[in-house]
Amino acid sequence: MPATTLNVLKPSVNNLTVRMFVRAAGLDFEELDVWGKTTEPEFLAKYPAHLTPMLEEEGLPRGALGESCAIMAYLCNKHGLTRFYPEDPGERAMIDNAMFYLVGTFYPLVTRATYPTLGFPQYPGEVGTSEADDAMKAKAQKDAEAALAEPLDVYRAFFLDGKRFIGGDHPSIADFRFAATLEFLRAIDYDLPSWAEEYMTRMEETLGDAYSEPAADVRGYIEHVKSQAA
Numbered sequence: 001m002p003a004t005t006l007n008v009l010k011p012s013v014n015n016l017t018v019r020m021f022v023r024a025a026g027l028d029f030e031e032l033d034v035w036g037k038t039t040e041p042e043f044l045a046k047y048p049a050h051l052t053p054m055l056e057e058e059g060l061p062r063g064a065l066g067e068s069c070a071i072m073a074y075l076c077n078k079h080g081l082t083r084f085y086p087e088d089p090g091e092r093a094m095i096d097n098a099m100f101y102l103v104g105t106f107y108p109l110v111t112r113a114t115y116p117t118l119g120f121p122q123y124p125g126e127v128g129t130s131e132a133d134d135a136m137k138a139k140a141q142k143d144a145e146a147a148l149a150e151p152l153d154v155y156r157a158f159f160l161d162g163k164r165f166i167g168g169d170h171p172s173i174a175d176f177r178f179a180a181t182l183e184f185l186r187a188i189d190y191d192l193p194s195w196a197e198e199y200m201t202r203m204e205e206t207l208g209d210a211y212s213e214p215a216a217d218v219r220g221y222i223e224h225v226k227s228q229a230a
């Protein structure tokens with residue numbers, strides 16, 4: 001039995017990030033689909049944040065680890081995967097910068113722009129969960145979509161800076177996080193700039209099945225949502 005268990009929700013790009021990574025890194029793992037189970041006592045006892053991806057491994061201080069970027073960094077550190085997470089402090093800091101900027105700034109806009117369409121729960125305190133009428137909720141979603149362009153372009157101008165990947169010639173863990181996130185923008189037919197389309201194609205061509213196989217779950221979910229709306 002593999003030493004690593006990855007608890008996942010398959011339609012999620014937070015999960016897709018790590019699902020692609022463990023495949024590309026060739027790690028020994030088992031995947032546990034916890035759809036509908038994250039708020040059950042068994043899961044909460046392991047990880048009260050009730051979020052996925054969640055990694056279980058013997059030797060972890062609490063036996064469980066959350067947050068897609070923390071999981072990838074941990075696995076790189078543990079297995080010496082410096083090709084995905086460079087050791088040089090400056091180079092590593094740039095990968096961290098790209099990941100923290102994604103989780104802290106870009107992804108919250110992605111959720112507001114796509115979650116209403118995807119039918120995913122939105123966050124308390126925002127327009128989407130308030131008593132605002134449908135027109136106001138639709139405006140909030142459109143505002144978030146419009147606001148995506150600026151942080152998206154930071155990836156082109158700053159993190160990629162003419163390179164093939166954020167990691168340089170090869171994908172880094174920040175590339176897994178970024179490419180997976182862009183997949184969700186298909187749900188709203190977001191008009192991705194050509195550099196971003198080319199980047200996603202480059203990622204998929206470089207990673208092959210490690211990308212395409214788990215991405216099929218996200219893409220299938222998006223197609224399903226679109227077919228219901230049609």
Ligand SMILES: N[C@@H](CCC(=O)N[C@@H](CS)C(=O)NCC(=O)O)C(=O)O
Pocket residue numbers: 009012013014015038039050051052053066067068069103
């Ligand atoms: N910042 C986290 C986000 C994790 C997250 O939001 N996971 C969602 C799926 S997209 C989840 O597991 N939700 C289940 C729940 O809230 O019970 C990461 O990057 O891993």
